[in-house]
Amino acid sequence: MINFTYNSNAIEGNTLTLQETALIIKEGITIDKKPLKDHLEAVGNKDAYHYVEELVQKKVPLSGKVIKDIHSLVLMDNREDRGVYRRVPVTIMGAVHTPPQPYLLPARMEQLILKYQEMSLPHVVERVSQFHLGFEAIHPFIDGNGRTGRLLLNLELMKEGYPPINIKFHDRKRYYDCFTSYHTNGEDPSEMVSLIGEYLEEELLNYVEIVRNANEISKGNTKSDPR
Numbered sequence: 001m002i003n004f005t006y007n008s009n010a011i012e013g014n015t016l017t018l019q020e021t022a023l024i025i026k027e028g029i030t031i032d033k034k035p036l037k038d039h040l041e042a043v044g045n046k047d048a049y050h051y052v053e054e055l056v057q058k059k060v061p062l063s064g065k066v067i068k069d070i071h072s073l074v075l076m077d078n079r080e081d082r083g084v085y086r087r088v089p090v091t092i093m094g095a096v097h098t099p100p101q102p103y104l105l106p107a108r109m110e111q112l113i114l115k116y117q118e119m120s121l122p123h124v125v126e127r128v129s130q131f132h133l134g135f136e137a138i139h140p141f142i143d144g145n146g147r148t149g150r151l152l153l154n155l156e157l158m159k160e161g162y163p164p165i166n167i168k169f170h171d172r173k174r175y176y177d178c179f180t181s182y183h184t185n186g187e188d189p190s191e192m193v194s195l196i197g198e199y200l201e202e203e204l205l206n207y208v209e210i211v212r213n214a215n216e217i218s219k220g221n222t223k224s225d226p227r
């Protein structure tokens, strides 16, 4: 959760390091000379992550309410805009795509959710990739679309029994290129599918390694890495 919070917030310009994020979240310590906004974003993301875990446990289906509730926690530093669709047009910096006008948002979000629920694509990675691209294309909120979108991605992966993924700050150029590729290649999601698939594979291999080491330890073979 700390790693995810650090990376997801750093992608959006938060200046906290991984260690600073851990101090704020685990110890409740403030960091000298770092903006209050950065602290609130760390705490907001942590709260939203825990909420996502609750939704996973209860297997709550994706809905407009769930999306707004997650956004409301993410945007803890902005009372006015928390959990409400934007009332003004927005652009995405460096993007070829322009998100829809505000009056279209309720209908476009309803369509997105319905399309996702009825999607017949065989693998969850394909389904969540399509949803993530569609959600970010709509950009329903004035702020927090990137952070909320990555939490929704993990919500859906975890509900299907997969571990959450952690798109890294240092990989942000490739992540952004996936959106550009989608919008310039007739909404072809394959770049995003590859990115999310690779991240998921990395997480699954980590889990396999942990289980293997635990087995070794239980067999009394303490030479293995005791992680």
Ligand SMILES: Nc1ncnc2c1ncn2[C@@H]1O[C@H](COP(=O)(O)OP(=O)(O)OP(=O)(O)O)[C@@H](O)[C@H]1O
Binding pocket: 011, 012, 091, 092, 093, 094, 095, 096, 097, 136, 137, 141, 142, 143, 144, 145, 146, 147, 148, 149, 176, 179, 180, 183
């Ligand atoms: N070309 C693109 N087309 C659509 N979405 C994109 C594109 N490039 C990036 N994105 C998505 O938009 C997010 C950033 O958009 P923006 O800077 O408007 O975010 P925001 O609404 O301020 O969200 P946050 O506060 O989480 O940064 C990225 O993290 C990514 O998910």
